[in-house]
Amino acid sequence: MQDSLFGDDLPLPAAAAPAAARPVPAEAAAPAQADAPASARRASRPKNAPKVEPAAVDDALRAQAARLPPGLRLGTSSWHFPGWAGLVWNGDYDGTVLSRHGLAAYAQHPLLRTVSLDRNFYRALTASQFAAYAAQVPEDFRFVVKAPSVVSDALVRAEDGRGQRPNPAFLNPQLAVQDFVQPALDGLGHRVGALVFQLSPLPAALLARMPEVLARLDAMLGALPALRATAPDGVIAVEVRNPEFLTPEFARVLKAHGATYCLGLHPRLPAIEDQLPLLRALWPGPLVCRWNLNRLHGAYGYEEAKGLYEPFDRLVDPDPHTRQVLARVIAGTTQAGQAAYVTINNKAEGSAPRSVQALVDAVLAPPPAS
Template sequence: MKIRIGTAGWAIPAEVRGRFPVTGGGLERYAARLGAVEINTTFYRRHRPTTFARWAAATPRDFRFSVKAPREITHLRKLENCDDLLAELASDLESLGDRLGPILVQTPPSLLFNDARTAVFLDAFRARFETPVVIEPRHPSWFTEAADKLLADHGAARVAADPEPAPGAGLPGGDGCVYFRLHGSPAMYRSAHGRDRLEIIRDMVLAWGTRDRDLWVIFDNTALGEAVGDALALAQMTDGA
């Protein structure tokens, strides 16, 4: 079982800067203490393959990047007719090499689950990628046995989100990997989780551990810089797990 703990982006706040090496670039210093990171900027724009190659070169061999799918896929085309965009993304991400982890597909809160549309999208994804795909839906229609079975049948995981946008969203679903995405509570994107909550998160994460799939825990409470401190604390709590 491998637990990959990181944050959305690799900015290191001043409050925890002393816990990282003092030399090297920002990503290099971040990767010396945490084993994963989620690239969110790909949601907004394409990056050159040389950029991904430079990022890969700045990290240890066991480091992994998850990558957020472009908003044109999720919010504009709403998972439909995305073959060309998936081809572009796959081509761009080749430069990450073996550092590439899951692709995060966060759908808009208004997007209802549709079995045919989802199946076609996941088939198109699998034709381009060998890496796991993780869906983060936010409409209640996605959190049913039927939706979960379709995701599992297509080898797709569903994010465990905190706070949960709908009943059932706080637990992982689907198949392929386990991916916790923690946005901060009570103030989303802003609040630190605190020791007691992190202990609950640790126990929940470990309960989902298996030997045949990675566990991902990404802290997205980055607005006030709380994510890195939470990630470091959880990494210490799970050391040796």
């Protein structure tokens, strides 16, 4: 199965020409939540908080969920979308209410066993804030968390996303531990799934010095604490926005520290099948995938996709090819006993919950007749 999926006949792609840096995607971070007290570990939601009712679930959906590989966790990027009424919520709720109080209802959906905390990219969460999230979900729920931009972005950016100057803290080992990995472990505990360093597009000056960038990445990964004692299912993953990273040297750095490559489905990168050789170089290992943006919209297409897809209640631009290849990768990974974390953005096809459902259908579909 693995040889056919990540075949040795697929070489790692050659480094591509440098690409221009993109502005920070115009995806608003979830509204800020007050720092939660220690009692958040014992209470699923604050006293007198609005209750968000989960959508009704029928027996057929529960039966589908029961058939999925136990190591597979599917989810979305955040959960604060009123347009998911009838899909995830039973009723109409304001986005602010959903941001603060919707996670517990989200986590009751049988297909949604993880979620990406993208908010952490914009402002690092504290351990108690992570703990407040953890208290709202079941024991077997796992979180995918993006590293703060202060560590993962090579540039300090203005509010409009334009790079202003080099970031001296880029891939800083101490900050990576202090502001990301340790707070996540302390707050989420065994509910840590994948901790993802999504490296924003590099400026041309750094792209010309890739050995230096990889040396920095090597030093940072080497400084991270082991996850297993606190989070047995935890994975460190690195996602990139420059195809110049997709090389054997990058794979060797990741493998040396037990980290994995986050399969980033984004127009800045090659298509999914052209990224599989890097996963093959890291085999055996878990799958971490973040399906971010439909390739139709290009590298800077977040705003375009948002305008076309809101309120995110239906599939507008289905991408069955990507879905089928991803289903194959999931099957090969989980059949080998490895974990798989897959999160999907509304901008991938138009509605993240419907994309999850379509991916489940592909995963559970009988194999084609030979």
